Structures are given as structure tokens and as C-alpha cells.
Amino acid sequence: MISFILNNKKVSVDVESDTPLLWVLRDELKLKGTKFGCGKGLCGACTIHLNGSPIRSCVFPISAVENQSITTLEGILDDENYQKLQKQWIKKNVPQCGYCQPGQLMTATALLKSNNNPSKSEIQSAMAGNICRCGTYQRIQEAILDAAKKGEKNE
């Protein structure tokens, strides 16, 4: 049994220790918001937060998660930064197929947490690990810029 904190709740799973966290989330815990894209940490569709920082769950073995805190898309829906981004994502019709968007949002949420006023080039480099085959990059970047600006005004 491996125990960890998932979206602020303690969970325990009985799986092979080399199983990537992605498949524990998806197949065992039935949380489908974290997506499978490449299985090699190359595309970012499986991005989740480990102790608040974005990691690729498709190459992160469950054994390394023991007693750590994991946050998935399902766990950040109430997060202030996520909600700022969510508003812009909806307003700008950001997603096309939408499949990569959970990963994009997990990376973007972590970016805003560490840098509440990123420049366009900071956004581009922070997001470079998240591929979108539909090509929604421009809208994602504008949405992050606007979410950050809106955040400033509220403060």
C-alpha cells in the first residue's frame, strides 16, 4: 500500500510500485481530468502538482509519491488562480479539442502562483512543455496575460 495526499485527502492504493502516478489517478482512482498524451513526459497533457509544483505524472512512479501532496485538475477548481484563468479561458474560447487543456491549466496555475505578473516571454517559456496540437497557444498566452492583469486590478 502506498499512501499520499490527493486533493487534500489521504488516499491509499495497492499497485505495483513502478506504476506511473498518471495511471493510478486514471485507472485506480478514476480521476479523468489528468490526460495521457505521450507516456514519456514530452507533451504535458498529464501535468499535475506535486507539493504545489507542476510535474509530469506519466513518468512519475507512484512509489515516489508516498506521503506527498498531489493536486489534480479536480482539486484546483476552487483555487483563486485557476478561477482567474478559467474566466479568461471561457471568455476567449481557448480550447479546441480541449484534451491538452487540463495540463495547460495546471502549468498556468502554477505559473501564476510563482509569478503573478508574467511577461509574454515568461509565459512562453513556462508553458513550452505543454503541446497543443490544435494550436491554441496564442489564446492560452493571452488568457494568462489577462488573468494576471485582472488579478492586479482586484488587488
Next chain:
Amino acid sequence: MNSQISMNRRSFLKFSGFLTTGFVLGISSDISASESQTTNFSPNLFLNITKEKTIEIICHRSEMGQGTRTAIVSLVAEELEVSLEQVTIIQAKGDKKYGDQNTDGSRSIRYNWDRLRKLGASAKQMFIVAASQYFSCKESELYCDNAIVYFSLKSKKVSYFDLLDLVALVKVPKDVKLKGDKDFKILGKSQLLKDVPDMISGKTIYGMDVEVEGMLYASLLRCPSPHGTLVSFDASLSKKQKGVISVFEIKTVKQPINVDASICVIANSTYACFKATKEIKAKWNYKSHQKISTDSFREDLEKALKNPSKTYVDKGKKSKKIVKNTLVRKYFTPFQAHAPMEPLVAVADVKSDSCIIWAPTQDPQRLRKSVAAVLKISIDSVEVNVTFLGGGFGRKSQPDFGIEAVLASQKMKKPVKLVWQREDDIRHCFYHTSALQEISVNLDDEGLPVSWHHKSVFPTIMTVFIAGSSTPASWEIGMGASNLPYDIEQIKVSTSKIANPLKIGWKRAVCNIFHSFAINCFMDELASQSKIDPFDYRLKLLDKTKTIAEYENKRLIEVIKQLRSFSEWDKKVKLNKKIGFACHGSFSSYVASTVEVEGDSLDNLKIKNIHIVIDLGYFVNPDTVKAQMEGSAIFAMSLALYGKIDLEEGAVVQSNFHDFMMVRHNESPNIYVDIINSKQSPGGCGEPGVPAVVPAIINAIYKATGVRHLELPLKA
């Protein structure tokens, strides 16, 4: 999955115009009143208004990012006079009763613009009739808005939901008047896409997310070549692995289903399957293809190009003008994979004489037919549920991945979810074909061509349907080559036979991509040799009175002129900006693009700005059109810079996103889109942006580096 539509609902507006361009309302005027009592209002296959105050509209096209679900229901909602907020979208299962569901060829709006608006308008007209009875007034005194009928003279109103009993007795109108575009409230105006909130909160169900009670998982180890068979295998290590339930062979299924030979691992989790496939020792036989490499295939292309065996266009006569110059150029484009973000996946539950399948399919009817054929059961016993697609680009119109799940479920007698690994996706694709082209021209004293000979050679998509097909079909050559818009005295377009080393399929914009690449790069070189601005050069060759294979030159000319000002071309040229131009008509739409780059070599190259102008006739949602052009621009950048599939010993070399690369956030340029509101019949939207952008990139790079690139991709 909420995709049920009850078949026992009364359907008194029978729709029989599916496969024709016209629209036929078959009216069953003899339906008795008793039959209609206490039912919901579902006057046709696409609409159901319920007593629970819901307005359900069917979307029969697959959503893969092109915004079709919101667009399709917008057509009905506009004429029905309901708002998009009031509508619930119901995804149709695969069934021929909906008419064509094959979501490819950028046809969803083209084929449904009139048809679905008429359905909405008929239903609205029936509410008007019901309300005239309700208020005892004339129909002409009533109007509808937001699912309410207004009797303005008396300041009275009644909602559609309160008219359900009355409307059930109303006969379907024989003919309906559609709204003029001036009265549109939804169409032509930017709308929020209805599926976005679910997509960004993890609630959208893609194929990858389907869960069926008691399902097992499957993944395959495939033969490296699509032309091979399994000789023997040793799965003893895999079988020892925890969670593995069974390992067995899946045999090749021939055209038009095209399932590769493979070994199937069944386990209790996806990852257990993935791991076990790596531990199988398999011996394959594909000797006949083992000598094929990228280089040997290139030699085959070169040979084929030298020996054209089929001429599709041979028009005009030898010019009487004096030939001052000639130019010959050869262009090469490699095989490409689609690589949608969601790898292929399907869940199948095969019973003794029936099958239910859930799949991210672009073509549920073809999948349904394929399942029935493979299982030898009636098509009515096959249910195909269409999930959201995590990208498609043409790959998910093939039934192979669904059939693999069916074969696995049949063997296990349980529901099975079959998941492709990314490596499978890159190595077992129906590839965008690889083409070698040569264009040769004779030029007059002004530098304009008086003769044009375009040879285009590539393995044909027809191999999907007929084994051994070797000559490109007229519709493939018709994507950009034989429908050359330019007015040239003598035009010849020919092709040749070539064997197909891989499986070929259609990928976003298909043959238009390489034809537009060759033609636009060639035109750019001709223009600069003649010291004529490339916009002017095109305009000199476009006869505005001509229509070529349905494409009206005057519309292409308008797009070109609009782009010239929209992109500030002349100003940027004066400022010596590194800017390139290209234009291309495809899928009944017209697109022109400029690309501006910085840097002076491929190593420090940066694509800064892309401008796109499109005339696609009437359009539903301008914001979606813009999104599709933005996506097309990024897609085109990946094609131009990175995308290629190589062959070694008959097998594909590339395997994942590290060697089949695509454009990322840090390379994303500013993309500007302008739509010409030409008010012509709707054209395509998802595909036509791609072909114009690829050569515009190459032409811009020539300005920056002085090098004319004749082969793609540039960086791999």
C-alpha cells in the same frame, strides 16, 4: 453517456433529404391526434423539446476541436428562435438516419447550412400555428424569440413549453421561409462555445475517459510494418507480470478496415498492458518490405516522376509567344503523422449477437459498418457511441482502432478498453502521403508562364480501400494541382504509379498541402525572377471572369487584395521586412496568408507574424473561424519546420514527440485573421487554412536567408 434519443418518440416530420443537396420534408399528414398526446415535441430527428423545459438538439457530427457541436446546434437554434443558452446538445450515435456523419472534408456546415436551418424554421412555424390557436389570432400577428411566442398587439406571450400539447396537433409545414442574414441573432456572430466549461474542469468525456463496468484493458504490440504477419511469439515474461490476464494474436484485417497484425495483451490496468507489451518477444515476417528505407522510397519517387503514366489535365495549345526563359523545380514533402493529443482508444462490449462501442471516431457510420462486417452481425445490432475526440485531423476517421477493441472484446467475452501508446500512434498511422513534384514552365518576355507542366507523384489514399492501388486518383490531383487557378495558355498536370510502403490516409487539408507548397513556392520564385511583386504576379495571372472547378477567381482575387492591405504588405516590403505570401483555394473556401520572419538563418529563425484572410462564404461563428485559422497556422508551422516520418528496414523510425516534433508555446507567433463576409454558400473552415500558410513560411524564409527551400521539413 447521455446520447440516447428514443426511437419510439413520434416523429412526424420525416426527413428524407439526407444525401441530396436539396432538402425534402416528407410529411406524414395522416398522423392522428391521439398519437401525439402528452408527448414531447420532437418534430424531427434533430430536435426534442420536453415538458421538463429542455430544448435538446442533436449534433450528428464529431467534435474534435473544430467547434462543430456549438455550430451545428446554432443552425437549428437560429431559425427555431431559441438562444444557445437554452439548448442542450445531444451527441448522435452512428446511424444512417442522420445523413452523412463522416466528419471530414470540412463539410459539417457546408452540408447542413440549409438543411438544419429548415428543420429549425419548420418547428418554429409550428409553434406559430399553435400560438395562433392559443390566442385566436392570425399567424402574422405573432413572432418568436427565446422560445417564446409574442402576440405583440395584445402584449401577450406564451412559451414553447406551454404550447407542447397544442403544437403536437399541428401539421408540419410544406414549405418554410428562412430568415435573411440581416435578422440573424446567432449566425455570423461570435458565440461562447458550449463545451468549454466542461473541457477545462475535467468533465468532458473523451474516448480515453470511457469507463464501462467490468471492463478489461488492452494494448497491442504491432508488427513494425503494415505489410507483415506474425510468425511466432513468446509472451512468457508478460504473462508472469502482475495484472496480465491474457496474451493472444490479432490477425490482419484487410481493406477497407486495415488492422495490422499484432499481439494483444489483456490486463487489469492500462499500465500493466503497456509494460507487458514491451516484454513480448515476437518474430514478424515482412521480408517483402524490409528493404524499404526513406532513401529507397525517394528513389522510387524519382523514378516515378520521370515516367508519368497518367495525365489528368492537358489543355491549351503551345503558345505563339516567344519563350524567353524556362524554369524547372522539384519539390519534396515527407510522410506525416497526425498525432492528435489523445492517442487512439476505443471501448467495445461484444455480446453473442450484438456489440456496443464507445470511440472518439470521426466516422461512426463507417465504424458501425466495419464492426458489423467483422463480427458478421446485422448493422442494427451495432451501437456506436461517439465520445469527444482529443483531436482527429483525419486519423480518427479510420475504423482500425475500434475494430481492434472489438476483436479483443470478442475474444475475452467482456468489455475491453483498447489503448494505443503514443509510439503506436506515430508508427502505425494512416500517413499523410509523401510527394515528389516537378513544375516546369516556359516564360514570356514579361516573365509570365505561357506553359505549365506539373507532375505530382505520391502513394495514393486509394490503398485504404483497394489493395495495390498505385495511381493517384483524380480527386487527389484535384486538390490543388488540376484546379490551378492561373490563366496560362498551356497546362498539363500528370502523375504516375508508385507503390505504397505504408498505410496512407487523409490528414487535415490532404493533398492541398503539398500542391499548394509547390505551386506557391514556384510562383514566388517566378515573381522574384521577373522582379514583379508576388501579389501583382498572381493578379496578372488570375482572370477574374473564370471559375475553375467550382472556384471563382474573383473571390480569390478579393482575398488576395484584402490580405495585401490587412497585412500592410507594401509598407513592410518597403521597410525590408522578411515577409512571404501564398494563397490557395480548397474545400470551397479561399485563403491567403503572409508570414513575417526574423533572423538570417534557419538556426536563429523566428516566425513573428502570420496574417490570414479567408473567404468561406456564410459562416456560423466568426470566433471559431478565427480559432481554426490560428490552429491551421500552428499546424502549418509544424509541417514546414519539423514534421516527417522516416523509414528504415520497412518500419517507421520516429516514435514520440521528441523525434516527431511540433511547434510549442515558445515558437507561437502573433496570428491575425480577417474574414471576408462574401455571403456566398458556406465553404470549409477546419482545413483550408493549412495549405496557404506552409508556402508563405517558406517564401518568407527565402527573403530572410536567400535560400529557396524545395524540401520539407526545414529543421528535422
